[in-house]
Amino acid sequence: MQSFRTELENPVVERDIIELEKKIRLYREGQIPDEKFRSLRLARGVYGQRQAGVQMVRIKLPYGKMTLAQWKRIADVSDEYSTGNLHLTTRQDVQIHFVSLERTPELWSKLDLDDITIREACGNTVRNITASDRAGIDPQEPFDITPYADAAFRYFLRNPICQDMGRKVKIAFSSSDADTAWSFMHDIGLIPKIQDVKGVPTRGFKVMVGGGLGAQPHLAKVAFDFLEADLLLPYIENVLRVFDRYGERASRHKARLKFLIQKIGMEEFVRLVEEEHLALKAQRLPIDAAAWPDTQAPQGTPGTAYSIKNPVKYEAWKRSNVIQQKQAGYLAAYIKVPLGNIRSDESRYLIGKLHGVIADDVRVTANQGLLLKFIQPGNLPYVYSVLEEVGYATPGFDSVSDITACPGTDTCNLAISSSTGIAAALEQVIEEEFPELVFNKDIKIKISGCMNSCGQHSIASIGFHGSSLKSAGKVLPALQVLLGGGIVGNGEGRVADKVIKVPSKRGPDVLRTLLNDYGTHALDAEKFNEYYDRKTEKYFYELLKPLTELQSLSEEDFVDWGQAQDYATAIGVGECAGVVIDLVATLLYEAEEKLELGMEAIGKGQYADGIYHAYSVFVQAAKALLLGEGVACNTQIGIINDFEKNLVATGRFDVADFKEQVLQINAQAPTAAFARQYFQQAQAFYKQAQLFRENNAVGSVIAQ
Template identity: 40%
Template sequence: MAVSRSGAAVEDLEDAVEGGEQPASWADEREIDSFERFVRDFHAGRVNPEEFRKFRLQHGVYGQRQQDVQMVRVKIPWGGLTAAQLERLADLAERTPRGVAHVTTRQNVQYHFVPLAEAEVFMRALAEAGLTTREACGNTVRNVTVGHCAGVCPREAFDPTPYADAVARFLLRNPMNQNLPRKFKIAFSGCADDTGLTPIHDVGARAVLGPGAAGTARGFVVVLGGGLGPAPRFAEPLEPFTPAADLLPTVAAIVRVFDRHGNRENRNLARLKFVVKKLGIDAVRALVLKVREGLRATMAFPAVTPWEEQPPSPRALEASAPIAPDAACSRWRASAVLPQKQRGYAAVHVRLVRGDATGPQLRAVAALARALGDGRVRTSNQQNLILRWIPVEALPAAYAALDAVGLALPGAERLVDVTSCPGADTCQLGITSSRGLALALSETIERELPDLADAPGLRIKISGCPNSCGQHHVAAIGLYGGARKFHGEQAPTYQLLVGARLGGEAPRYARPLARIPARQVPAAVVALLALYRGERAAGEAFDGFVDRVGLERLAAVVEPWSELPPSADAPDGYLDWGADQPFALATGPGECAA
């Protein structure tokens, strides 16, 4: 049910006003025609499987571990969606067996179990709404992401969204981006909080104000060569300050250097971070600056027109009695609502358990965006949705509307909000069911550690394999899937890592602590968090607690959960989460991680 700003129902959604101009479409119908022809040629034997695999990945269609079905990934540049686009995503969710759309850690939306014959139908439906799957997978520049608070953050230097939009549009379908050595990821942030997670990307750009002809000027701290996976590396600065006018040629130069120097022989060493490791950061900087100089002289780059977030147009909406907040609403407001820099408005986190939302839930969020907000929604890199421009006085009404569809969940981006990749449920590289563990951990935290559930800055992130699509390296408690034999029988396990620190003078990735059987992970995590709750100093963050207490003691705390008895004594210990059959290590050829 949609509601007015005062809490009244909006019966006719067609009358709800969607604020602002419609964004230019990301779609191109001609390439969907090409995709349809390519599928026909593949089935007729005129295209070999490897050529077809490369083509469909370039168009956002990714093979699952299940035969004859695909994952379709929708590219959502900077996470920006209109209410109408969200409704189209809802329509498509209902065409899938699970009936859900899945928000990823790259702000994309994925659909699973889509037959290949249906992929073209999905693409055309998306194109009608201005959305595309192009270059959401494959050896291309992937979705350009932005921290979800950009444009409304009280601490930002300026809104980086227009610049991210310009980068995404410049690179989409650009010939320089069609056959890179490996995937390439770009992220933006507007403030020092760095919600865009720029250090873990091939290119990160954080908005700053620097010296200019008329005082201060817009620009970016551009970093390059970051990435996660089995060999995580933090990105390093290109130069002290990159003027905003130089952003596009700078990004283009970095992409071109990667295209020329990336490893095309060994896929496992093909990311930009390995170019930096091999050549050294100083040599890579020199290459980028030289290429940038040449591009400035030979290539015309489009001008970037900044825009500012604007409040929605005033609407005459039906008045109704105010909605009295209760304890649940108060908890939600304390942990899911952020004040905007624009006085009188708030941004609302819509927490999606495991990143999933049903068609009716997406439609309810779209209706709420129209009725109370600016008619737009953003996806976040924490697998949630964000409503912006909600009047503070309308927050109880927003809560009621979300609660009606099961989305008024507290704890967004807090401990209880566990991040996970799709894992072995669908991914060919997945070893364990990260989604099953994520749900179990979230429920365990609510039940056994309710006083920590909404703790800020304390996150759990899970990947079903070492590739870190769930971003386990940057979590307070990170977990990635594996397998080990106990008493001669194989069981699913997780490597437990602790104490990541992204900001400050000494950033670090989470450090390995112990290897825990999958079914015993919740108990081990509860033991760690109970120790933190009981022995932390006043105001002590988890990473500081890890430093003070030490890895040796923490390992001793979880050691009781590191072994399994024989399966005859504990058969459930040898099962994965959500499974009723014995665990078997089964992975396939990966096509693109995240």
């Protein structure tokens, strides 16, 4: 595999890529256990597919932004290393599939040429930070949240406090009270506010914590109605430190922030967060939003003649896909991308034709589309004509007809049944039978291949997730139907109710039944969720119940959407949280790596980072010895307590005040003197742990 030392300008990225290449080699040589390697590659955006021997690579685009050069780079990389398809995700990433593991370091190096990263796009890290796609052009926004989302992305990327948490953390910035980034369903959700502080209008955020979807959706709790913007990054860091130390690690299904808050209560969570404050790098971190560069409005005009093939469709597209920006005289246009899949050649065509007439700032939307900005009204017909040429001029962006769906059984290990196939079938029903709903942006339809909600079915007006049923000894694909989810506003949301389960091939009939019933019986101007509340869950259960009977099944019902053979459940091992098998030797090796990183950080004057690396040395080494003793390990605070109880209190490991020593991490400010002292203590503990292991029979054990 080639060296990247002479190709990359960023030494930090260069080091990351060289390290990935090294770990792949060690893994192939059998020197790194398979499950441990999985955790490592996930944190580098490399995710195993349903198909053996190939990987999905997730490209991390903070707040969904791509320059035209970045978009082209991703398209070119997909051609060279993947299948030429770009999959836009609900977290504003781009995914490419069927990539060889050995080629991922080289792929990353090519992306970095245009400052694109895959670092921490997967794994137990801070995932891609999402934001309202209209940020910066939204007429309703108190201020542009883009500089704050960008600062958060950069601050937590490679930050030692969030490299190996119990599970992922998702952060979202909405641009206004409309909450189009769904702050209420995130671990940390943020809505911009302006409030007088000592008589001065001050920027800040409403802060929500502990939201999440998955199999057990939780609505976020309000941490602050208003938190000054300068305090935002320190607060998020406090939360991550608490989650890292106290969060569940043994059971991946309980290893999210929402479950920690549920377990200890909001009051205790707040107390623990405040307890971390002294240890931070800075008590306030001002973000110079005034220095954030304004998006440059293009001044170009179409250089060639063009024509619109379907003027009627153009008018519908303008009505449903085009918005006025807050900047006078400019429009923004949404592209409806079916199932989030756009080809690399189509991407290059659009880039070439639209360069100079749209801003160099394209946003991937959270419903798997694209947003083009700063279009002069006179250029709008040309933009439409370009989209029309490649089939992306479909009206109905973010309407009933714009269905969100995860990849499902196409590529995902966890999927139970097809989501893309049923999504296409449902869109066909709307297009052919309910064409007037192309302008209805009240009802949202979302589909996931399983209960984990990557397609966000839990917050849909009409949601579906993949499931299965049994009939006459055979298994058939099924859909769980959910109703009544969505945005309320200002950080409040609704989780959909599970209403009924039906054979998957009856999904179109479910949609017909619901839309016909709503169209016939809803009051004037009554929104779908209002109608659902008035009629109640029981009404809809009875309405759909005839579709659940299994006496009249045909052979077709036993074949999933898009498949040719009878359905069979084939669920693999999920990788979203990286279920990790830790060997004692591997843990001690990792502790040694943390020592090296800590020494390097302290040498650079990065004392807070050096302290956190030293803390990780204590935890990793203690965990290794406990596993060698057959003691099950869970939370970091549990490891610290169990080591004190099982090895220190029994006299088997001689270290004074172990727990107090380790927990200095949040009792001391990160000064140079404390960083050096704490590092030396961690170093001594690691050496003592190595001696303990050499003097005791230690085997390999399962940690998680």
